[in-house]
Amino acid sequence: MTTLMPREKLKKFGPAKLTDVELLRILIGSGNQQASAEQIARRLLRLLKVRGDAVTYQEVLSIPGMGPAKTCEIVALFELGRRYLIPSDRPVINCPNDAYEQLGFIKERKQECFVVLTLDGAHRLIDSSIVFQGTLDQSIVHPREIFAKAIEDRAASIILAHNHPSGSLEPSHEDALITEKLTEAGELMGISVLDHLIVAKHGYHSMKEG
Numbered sequence: 001m002t003t004l005m006p007r008e009k010l011k012k013f014g015p016a017k018l019t020d021v022e023l024l025r026i027l028i029g030s031g032n033q034q035a036s037a038e039q040i041a042r043r044l045l046r047l048l049k050v051r052g053d054a055v056t057y058q059e060v061l062s063i064p065g066m067g068p069a070k071t072c073e074i075v076a077l078f079e080l081g082r083r084y085l086i087p088s089d090r091p092v093i094n095c096p097n098d099a100y101e102q103l104g105f106i107k108e109r110k111q112e113c114f115v116v117l118t119l120d121g122a123h124r125l126i127d128s129s130i131v132f133q134g135t136l137d138q139s140i141v142h143p144r145e146i147f148a149k150a151i152e153d154r155a156a157s158i159i160l161a162h163n164h165p166s167g168s169l170e171p172s173h174e175d176a177l178i179t180e181k182l183t184e185a186g187e188l189m190g191i192s193v194l195d196h197l198i199v200a201k202h203g204y205h206s207m208k209e210g
Contacts, residue, residue, distance in 0.1 A: 006023070016156065025037045043065075093124075097204075103161050105128075113133050114130065162196075167201060169204065179193075
């Protein structure tokens, strides 16, 4: 499978499908003898995570591979963003606990529910939807329905979740098979399955963390 470059990916799928590093690579353009565009983007992202909107011209310029002209362009874009772009109020899902906080609506359900959380390229929540209800098995949980929602939302990644009405957080054999099947389907479609949570009233189990 051919890997699309960031610019091609943006043209084909829109900016929400790109990761933070891919978006920064578009701003940076090409690398130079000091560093590749990928290396510069990753260093710039680390700086942004630490400094946020307080980042300065000198801090960006200090990144190996960044020159005065490109630094001015990027700092100017950051300033325009601060002035005119409305901050998103959608939660960012960076860990299983973040996802669990969005799943309160299935914790005490008497029937098993299978939920898909769709996320954009910055791991911001787009939507959460129940796609199946009832006893879950591989024949019921079909990739077609799962990824139809992801495609509709133009999601870059998804998190799967279902509740255990019994309160047990022990994953079943079927849980493992469903996770494996949907993860493989996501790889083929270019939509990452970040995790599969088993949810109960008093906690959760992450299939990816074990």
